[in-house]
Amino acid sequence: MKTSAPKPKSSDVSTMSSATKSYWAQWDSLLIQDGVLCRKWENVLGDSCHLQMVVPMAKVLDVLQLYHNGCSGGHLGVKRTLLKIRERFYCVHCRDDVEDWCRKCTSCAAVKGPQTRSRGALKLYNVGAPWERIAIDVAGPFLESESGNKYFMVVMDYFTTWPEVFVITNQEASTVANKLFYEVFCRFGVPLEINSDLQRNLESQIFQEICRVMGTHKTRTTSYHPQFDGMVERFNQTLERYLAKVVEKRQ
Structure with missing residues (x-):
């Protein structure tokens, strides 16, 4: 992509890793910006688009450490941690990496523990407006x-x-x-x-x-x-x- 070469043929990447094949399939969504490989990401509705930095495999653990264990991360769950990372970064198998990281986090396991279900009969309190x-x-x-x-x-x-x-x-x-x-x-x-x-x-x-x-x-x-x-x-x-x-x- 640095040399503005055309998209390689499928036969050229058939023997490469699954990560390489995944990036090859997204060739049209990748671009170089300020010397950094980025990916164009659109929301579900398709009305907004922003760039995600493609994270090298050697830096994936650093991103997970920052966005889950850091003070701004708050040891959130898989869903919220994944949403925060996807706002800025992209890597193949990102969801699997986040799930594995959250499952092995010792701080989460020590503090959260098993969830107990409430058995009390709850009732709704009707409120008509914000800050009422x-x-x-x-x-x-x-x-x-x-x-x-x-x-x-x-x-x-x-x-x-x-x-x-x-x-x-x-x-x-x-x-x-x-x-x-x-x-x-x-x-x-x-x-x-x-x-x-x-x-x-x-x-x-x-x-x-x-x-x-x-x-x-x-x-x-x-x-x-x-x-x-x-x-x-x-x-x-x-x-x-x-x-x-x-x-x-x-x-």
């Missing part, structure tokens, strides 16, 4: 960061399930209320309802007074029934799993 009803929860304490933060405040919208995560130094009612007002209310508007568990900071007089002034109805879960607010509790589980995979061995 939100859920709030405080997770922690975690190891203190260099900025002095030890807790995560998680806010999720019931309509879109969009999560917002904020780091806070403590879980006092004034700290939570201040972060909620400036980071959520000022950006998305004041919700009609706020749901939380029975944490004392979220049931304090300060927090209740803020809800009263803003015209927000405060609801709460029942004791020993975290599944009442399963959406945010499930997100906390996912967040803590990601943190457990990227934290240093000595914490």
Whole structure:
């Protein structure tokens, strides 16, 4: 392709490896850009196209390490890891490589473990618009960061399930209320309802007074029934799993 030669005949590649034959079959989709072999990739609808860098076999493990084990990778599953890689790179048998890599990842095996199926009878809570009803929860304490933060405040919208995560130094009612007002209310508007568990900071007089002034109805879960607010509790589980995979061995 560097010499702009025509496509080789099938007889010329019949004795070569399966990877070579695969690239030969995609000859019309390959091109050289800035000295790098790339592949034109179209989406399913065929209305957009972008270039993928063809990864040499010697660099495949580096890409997998970066996109799965790296801090920006988050040890995602096969499907999501494959989607992230395909946004920029291409190699033959990419799916097989990703499946093998995820299956052999010791961090994923140690943290995820077997999945248990919930047997509770779930009911739907109807919400009519984004940010009409939100859920709030405080997770922690975690190891203190260099900025002095030890807790995560998680806010999720019931309509879109969009999560917002904020780091806070403590879980006092004034700290939570201040972060909620400036980071959520000022950006998305004041919700009609706020749901939380029975944490004392979220049931304090300060927090209740803020809800009263803003015209927000405060609801709460029942004791020993975290599944009442399963959406945010499930997100906390996912967040803590990601943190457990990227934290240093000595914490």
